[in-house]
Amino acid sequence: METKKERSLLESRDLLGMYRDMVRVRQFEEACPKLYSQGKMGGFLHLYSGQEAVGVGVAHAIHKQDYMISAYREHGLLIAKGGRPEKVMAELFGKATGVSRGKGGSMHLFDPELRFMGGYGIVGGHLPISVGVAYSILYREGDEVAVCLFGDGATNQGVFHEAMNMAALYQVPMIFICENNGYGIGTSVLRASAMEELYKKSCAYETPGEKVDGMDVLAVYETVRRAVQRAREGGGPSYIEAITYRFRGHSISDPGTYRSEQEKRIWQERDPIPNFARWLVEQGKATREDLEKIDGEEKDLIREAIRFAEESPFPDPEELWTDVYVES
Amino acid sequence: MPEITCREALNQALHEEMARDPSTFILGEDVGLYEGSFKVTKGLLARFGEKRVLDTPISEAGIVGMACGAAMTGLRPIAELMTINFAIVAMDQIMNHVAIVRYMFGGQVKVPLTIRAPGGAGHQLGAQHSHVLEAIFMHCPGLRVIVPSFPADAKGLLKSAIRSDDPVMFIEHEGIYGVKGEVPEDEFTLPLGVADIKRRGTDVTIITLSRMVYVCLEAAEELAGEGIQVEVVDLRALNPLDMLTVLESVRRTHRAVTVEESWLTGGWGGEVASRIMEQAFDQMDAPVFRLGCADVPMPYSKHLEQSAIPNVRKVIEAVRSVL
Numbered sequence: 001m002e003t004k005k006e007r008s009l010l011e012s013r014d015l016l017g018m019y020r021d022m023v024r025v026r027q028f029e030e031a032c033p034k035l036y037s038q039g040k041m042g043g044f045l046h047l048y049s050g051q052e053a054v055g056v057g058v059a060h061a062i063h064k065q066d067y068m069i070s071a072y073r074e075h076g077l078l079i080a081k082g083g084r085p086e087k088v089m090a091e092l093f094g095k096a097t098g099v100s101r102g103k104g105g106s107m108h109l110f111d112p113e114l115r116f117m118g119g120y121g122i123v124g125g126h127l128p129i130s131v132g133v134a135y136s137i138l139y140r141e142g143d144e145v146a147v148c149l150f151g152d153g154a155t156n157q158g159v160f161h162e163a164m165n166m167a168a169l170y171q172v173p174m175i176f177i178c179e180n181n182g183y184g185i186g187t188s189v190l191r192a193s194a195m196e197e198l199y200k201k202s203c204a205y206e207t208p209g210e211k212v213d214g215m216d217v218l219a220v221y222e223t224v225r226r227a228v229q230r231a232r233e234g235g236g237p238s239y240i241e242a243i244t245y246r247f248r249g250h251s252i253s254d255p256g257t258y259r260s261e262q263e264k265r266i267w268q269e270r271d272p273i274p275n276f277a278r279w280l281v282e283q284g285k286a287t288r289e290d291l292e293k294i295d296g297e298e299k300d301l302i303r304e305a306i307r308f309a310e311e312s313p314f315p316d317p318e319e320l321w322t323d324v325y326v327e328s
Numbered sequence: 329m330p331e332i333t334c335r336e337a338l339n340q341a342l343h344e345e346m347a348r349d350p351s352t353f354i355l356g357e358d359v360g361l362y363e364g365s366f367k368v369t370k371g372l373l374a375r376f377g378e379k380r381v382l383d384t385p386i387s388e389a390g391i392v393g394m395a396c397g398a399a400m401t402g403l404r405p406i407a408e409l410m411t412i413n414f415a416i417v418a419m420d421q422i423m424n425h426v427a428i429v430r431y432m433f434g435g436q437v438k439v440p441l442t443i444r445a446p447g448g449a450g451h452q453l454g455a456q457h458s459h460v461l462e463a464i465f466m467h468c469p470g471l472r473v474i475v476p477s478f479p480a481d482a483k484g485l486l487k488s489a490i491r492s493d494d495p496v497m498f499i500e501h502e503g504i505y506g507v508k509g510e511v512p513e514d515e516f517t518l519p520l521g522v523a524d525i526k527r528r529g530t531d532v533t534i535i536t537l538s539r540m541v542y543v544c545l546e547a548a549e550e551l552a553g554e555g556i557q558v559e560v561v562d563l564r565a566l567n568p569l570d571m572l573t574v575l576e577s578v579r580r581t582h583r584a585v586t587v588e589e590s591w592l593t594g595g596w597g598g599e600v601a602s603r604i605m606e607q608a609f610d611q612m613d614a615p616v617f618r619l620g621c622a623d624v625p626m627p628y629s630k631h632l633e634q635s636a637i638p639n640v641r642k643v644i645e646a647v648r649s650v651l
Contacts (some may be wrong), residue, residue: 067401078518110433117400118433122424128390132397132405139353139379139403159420162390169385273354314554324469326493 008216012285018060018140018217019280020294022052022273025076027302029083029248032075032092036142036252041092042123043105048076050247053272054179055080057220057242058147061228067115067137067146069130072107073179073246074119077149081114085301086308095312102315103323115144123184124150124157125174131163134172134237145231146174147224153184155198161205164239168205171236175227176202177213178241185250186258199241207239214244215270329510337479337511338368338500341486342406344515346376347402351488354446356381356391356408357565365410366446368507388414392421392443399441400429405601412499412501413445413459426495439495446500448539448589449626449637458626458633460590462538464600465497466566469566472496472520473566473603477541479509481564484518501539512611521568529559532647533577537563540638542566543628545588547643554627558647566596573599575608582613583650587638592620614650 028186029047036045048055051073059080070077075088083099087113091098092106100110108123117133120126130148137144154160155178167174178199184192195201202209208230212223220242225236245267249256333342345570346352353376358365360373373381379547384391388409395407409415415422426439449458463475472494476482491573526541527548534544541562548558561577563570578584584604586597596620604616622636 036504100432100436103434104432107637108432110436112436118429118437119396119426122420125420125425128387128393128421129397129400130397131390132394133401134397136398136401136403139398151531159389159393160389162385163393164389166387166394170382231419314452323431325472326430326438 014060015285016290018056019276019291020058020298021056021080022217023277023295024085025052025055025056025079026273026300027298028075028079028088028305031306033252041106044072045106045252046073046250047131047246047248048073049246050267050271051179051181051214052076053217053303054214054244056218058149058177058224060147061221061224062145062147065115066144067117069117069146070119070149071123071135071151072121072127072191073108073151075106076115078109078111080167081116083114083116086305089260089305089309090312092315093312095309096315097312099164099177116126124154124159127154127159127163129269131167131172134167134174135170142231145228147177149177149179150177151180151184151190152180153192153197155201156193161311164202164205165208167237168207172238173231174222176237176239177224178260179244180241181246183250199239202239206220207237209239209241209244211241214242215272217272217276238253251306256310277323329512331508332479332511333506333508334482335366335368335505338486339370342369342372343375343485345379345487345490346372350532351402352404352588353382353505354406354408355384355395357384357410358385359383359408363522364408365511368500374448388418389421390470392418392426395441396421396426396439399439400437404440404490404552406442406444408642409443409445409552411457412445413457415445415461421515427468431470438493440493441495442489442498443496444498444500448501449621450503452628452630453624453635454628460570461620462499463590463596465592466596467497470495470568473499474520474564475499475537475566476564477488477504477538479507479563480511481524482627483517485515485520485564488517488520491517495556503539504542507542521565521570523560523570523573524562524564525573526562527558527560529557529581530583532583532585532650533559533561533581534560534587535574538589539589540589542573542637543640544643547640549649550640551647553646555650556647571603574604578604578608579611582611584616585650586616586618587643587644587646588620589637590621591623592618592639595620617646619646619651
């Protein structure tokens with residue numbers, strides 16, 4: 001587990017950067033439901049509110065040239081890795097300026113510059129792909145790592161086990177990160193997995209598995225940082241289970257009747273953003289004014305992102321037929 | 329030109345392409361130490377080492393997914409599936425990932441991946457090991473589907489498939505690995521999606537591919553003895569589908585038969601027949617006849633199995649039916 005000493009190694013600048021990123025993701029996500037109801041976006045919309053500490057903790061523990069790959073609740077992950085909110089918003093609007101040029105949508109964000117290798121919509125489907133990404137690093141004898149994020153539901157898919165096995169077999173430099181938010185759509189982990197403590201699932205592949213509080217950005221950061229270091233030094237894959245909670249439904253159309261009000265209240269009290277804000281002030285890392293300034297700046301940034309998305313053009317009709325093949 | 333087997337031709341293509349491009353590697357079940365279930369990967373491990381000739385566990389979705397991730401990040405993998413039947417295990421990776429990620433991510437990534445797999449019926453392997461599935465992959469945009477017959481085609485097309493920046497399903501046939509043919513000694517490649525007229529004729533066009541090319545050529549030889557001149561078009565690929573060659577041929581012969589080893593219902597013959605109807609209806613003197621495998625799971629018993637698969641006699645009957 002992390003120590004106070006390790007925490008103190010982070011400079012105030014880094015800590016405020018984490019705070020800013022979490023606020024940015026929250027502001028982005030909380031702007032979406034209204035835009036969705038106005039018909040600005042369509043399809044599925046899986047919001048990340050509540051899980052910010054995981055994505056931001058992970059993103060701060062890796063370098064820009066490290067690969068990230070994830071499932072479909074990934075707006076926050078790309079933004080945490082440095083993705084521009086206006087390009088993500090434009091994608092949700094189906095605009096040509098979107099990160100996937102309007103062809104992907106909410107579930108299929110992609111950014112080659114940031115080595116964000118995509119959001120995928122088939123539960124567990126991207127896990128074997130992440131092993132291939134990491135094998136590429138090994139093949140080139142590079143010093144990057146790949147981090148692969150997925151939900152608790154993915155750990156019950158066959159490919160989870162294939163990917164875990166192959167990653168360990170070839171000792172690829174990667175970190176599997178399970179964001180356990182307690183539910184695969186409406187079915188709780190308890191009702192879906194014979195093993196409740198999901199971090200133990202890697203033991204069959206002799207891959208170190210660890211559990212971390214996914215509502216604590218510093219805990220996530222430190223845990224992932226250690227795993228990244230291990231992978232970079234040739235120590236092979238790791239597996240981390242981050243215990244977290246989504247404050248909204250599985251998707252925008254989820255009435256959420258399967259979770260009790262009491263449960264939601266308990267988790268709301270563990271909201272990673274105000275808790276981290278309190279800690280920053282208590283530790284003298286920032287003042288309330290510093291944080292309020294960040295809140296205001298991020299609100300403006302998201303407002304600007306919406307304006308950019310609104311004003312951007314839709315893809316040209318000809319785009320229907322482009323990108324199916326490289327060689328036509 | 330030396331005569332070599334289809335297996336040797338494919339093996340040469342792998343050796344040459346792996347020597348040519350250090351980003352090319354092969355992975356699959358028993359491709360290394362065992363040198364391939366059908367010995368197509370013979371000599372690769374000894375020559376290129378374990379990093380580039382990767383034995384995998386029996387995890388088809390894992391193999392294809394891993395190859396996809398490697399292809400998306402700058403490598404040029406060749407994934408061998410022991411047989412096409414196991415591609416069904418990996419279908420989510422093939423159709424939901426490999427084929428579509430380029431489009432889904434707005435053209436910002438390419439997947440230069442070749443998935444090799446042999447298929448085909450005729451060896452009493454029963455219902456789970458006798459599939460002929462090329463039509464399924466033809467249905468999915470984003471995948472190139474290459475299905476060679478002659479050894480020279482196998483070599484030239486595999487080399488081009490490996491060099492292609494698009495994902496290719498390269499479907500071999502277990503029944504023709506041992507068949508010999510002339511293969512040029514010098515370096516050569518063949519374009520993907522160009523059909524080859526394997527026999528010239530004036531009376532009927534047979535459109536076919538893979539092992540059925542040999543069956544159709546035998547039928548054509550027999551019919552020639554009766555004065556019926558059959559043209560045999562080997563598609564060599566289902567995507568890109570070379571309708572130019574097909575249409576040019578049927579406009580000369582005015583009659584067409586499609587011969588496939590896949591199930592007739594939903595097979596590629598229906599697609600080709602429809603396109604002939606749409607584009608050459610006025611030039612046709614008879615409806616297109618489709619010959620394919622019986623729409624049944626493949627039975628084990630030899631005589632039942634043989635009666636399910638198109639053969640020379642059935643091809644001759646099919647040709648007669650359109651005359």
